[in-house]
Amino acid sequence: MKRDVSFVLNGLEVTVAVDGHDRLIDVLRGPLGHIGTKEGCGEGECGACTVLIDGLAVNACLYPAMEVEGKQVATIEGLRDEENRLSVLQQAFVDRGAIQCGFCTPGMIMSAKALLDANPVPTEEEIRDALLGNLCRCTGYVQIIEAVKEAAIRLKDGS
Amino acid sequence: MRRFEYFRPHTLDEAFALQGKFPDSRFIAGGTDLVVQIKNRELQPSALISLRSIPGLSGVAGDGVTRIGALTTITGLMNHPALQRNFPVLMDAARNLACVQIRNVATIGGNLCRCSPCADTAPPLLVLDAKVRFRNAGEDREIPIHDFFMGPGETCLAPNEILTEILLEAPAENARMLFLKKGRVKMDLAIASVAVLLEMDGERCRKARIAAGSVAPVPMRLPDVEALLESARVTRELLDEIRHLAAESVSPIDDIRSTGAYRSEIVGVFVKRAIEQLMGWSPV
Numbered sequence: 001m002k003r004d005v006s007f008v009l010n011g012l013e014v015t016v017a018v019d020g021h022d023r024l025i026d027v028l029r030g031p032l033g034h035i036g037t038k039e040g041c042g043e044g045e046c047g048a049c050t051v052l053i054d055g056l057a058v059n060a061c062l063y064p065a066m067e068v069e070g071k072q073v074a075t076i077e078g079l080r081d082e083e084n085r086l087s088v089l090q091q092a093f094v095d096r097g098a099i100q101c102g103f104c105t106p107g108m109i110m111s112a113k114a115l116l117d118a119n120p121v122p123t124e125e126e127i128r129d130a131l132l133g134n135l136c137r138c139t140g141y142v143q144i145i146e147a148v149k150e151a152a153i154r155l156k157d158g159s
Numbered sequence: 160m161r162r163f164e165y166f167r168p169h170t171l172d173e174a175f176a177l178q179g180k181f182p183d184s185r186f187i188a189g190g191t192d193l194v195v196q197i198k199n200r201e202l203q204p205s206a207l208i209s210l211r212s213i214p215g216l217s218g219v220a221g222d223g224v225t226r227i228g229a230l231t232t233i234t235g236l237m238n239h240p241a242l243q244r245n246f247p248v249l250m251d252a253a254r255n256l257a258c259v260q261i262r263n264v265a266t267i268g269g270n271l272c273r274c275s276p277c278a279d280t281a282p283p284l285l286v287l288d289a290k291v292r293f294r295n296a297g298e299d300r301e302i303p304i305h306d307f308f309m310g311p312g313e314t315c316l317a318p319n320e321i322l323t324e325i326l327l328e329a330p331a332e333n334a335r336m337l338f339l340k341k342g343r344v345k346m347d348l349a350i351a352s353v354a355v356l357l358e359m360d361g362e363r364c365r366k367a368r369i370a371a372g373s374v375a376p377v378p379m380r381l382p383d384v385e386a387l388l389e390s391a392r393v394t395r396e397l398l399d400e401i402r403h404l405a406a407e408s409v410s411p412i413d414d415i416r417s418t419g420a421y422r423s424e425i426v427g428v429f430v431k432r433a434i435e436q437l438m439g440w441s442p443v
């Protein structure tokens with residue numbers, strides 16, 4: 001039986017009819033049309049589906065959609081500004097060559113955003129720990145870690 | 160995924176009533192394991208009854224006895240200053256459990272009730288002599304955590320019981336404790352893990368608690384090793400004997416993650432290493 005679930009998606013209130021067995025990613029990519037969030041393994045290993053719920057990184061593939069009632073959900077779509085410009089973090093990923101096939105990128109960026117929101121000046125170890133649950137099969141991670149460091153510097157400088 | 164209903168009751172009574180209505184339902188806490196099991200068709204419940212909206216099941220409270228709500232997330236544990244101060248062995252395990260995304264959702268109660276031999280929070284709670292409290296429709300029960308694990312995936316909970324709290328007595332002033340874990344990579348399930356708690360009085364060990372994960376059907380204490388430590392002078396010379404005894408005290412299996420022989424070896428090495436670190440000795 002479908003039930004209406006209301007939550008805030010990237011700052012906008014949405015209400016969507018949800019089945020008991022729907023996961024958050026089913027609802028995001030299905031009725032809400034937010035296909036930026038990817039499903040990789042579907043088992044909480046790869047982190048491609050990472051979104052923020054009340055500011056914390058979670059795997060949307062393991063999160064029952066019914067549980068987002070009243071919560072704040074942030075996805076990659078919410079990062080660009082009103083003029084459709086990339087956020088500082090996204091631009092740092094582009095500039096540092098941290099994107100190849102791009103499939104892991106939305107999840108990587110959301111994990112990095114959760115980190116930088118809570119800890120604007122992370123150590124490399126903290127960056128690695130924050131991205132532990134995000135697999136990338138292209139880059140070898142070095143560029144991704146450099147991109148997060150670069151974003152932290154740019155955000156601090158306000159550029 | 161097979162279809163199922165999803166309920167979010169706001170009281171335990173409501174949860175029990177729903178369970179009565181849907182006999183093959185399951186309670187869900189964080190769901191980071193349960194959802195995967197359903198997806199892989201290992202479980203096919205007709206309904207999930209979420210415990211997340213029931214007030215009072217999550218959070219940490221108490222000064223004499225610390226009460227950890229079963230629905231407290233692993234991140235919730237890590238962010239709690241009193242837990243960090245008093246129970247560092249549990250914090251070591253929390254910090255090394257899977258990855259951020261899982262820690263933000265997975266709960267300590269779920270970690271225990273899943274009853275995996277590799278449950279990371281189990282060895283620390285075993286060495287801390289934790290108690291667990293659970294509720295069925297009628298009453299509360301409280302038992303030592305040593306009696307909680309029955310077999311892989313099997314706790315002593317009846318189907319109509321819900322784990323509500325984990326209770327921890329404050330450790331002695333001089334208690335030192337440590338958790339060590341070996342995985343293929345950091346976020347992997349443990350190949351083997353060891354928790355050690357020592358209360359030393361010079362070279363005498365007043366109390367030793369040693370527990371290991373992933374080396375038997377359930378997380379287990381190593382009573383022979385504890386007895387050896389409590390009966391002898393704890394010196395570097397004793398370490399080799401302890402290492403061999405620890406390795407022989409476990410009965411690990413070969414599986415996809417490792418071999419039994421390697422797991423035994425690791426348990427011996429980890430017990431030795433933990434004692435070295437807790438005693439402040441440099442490694443031999």
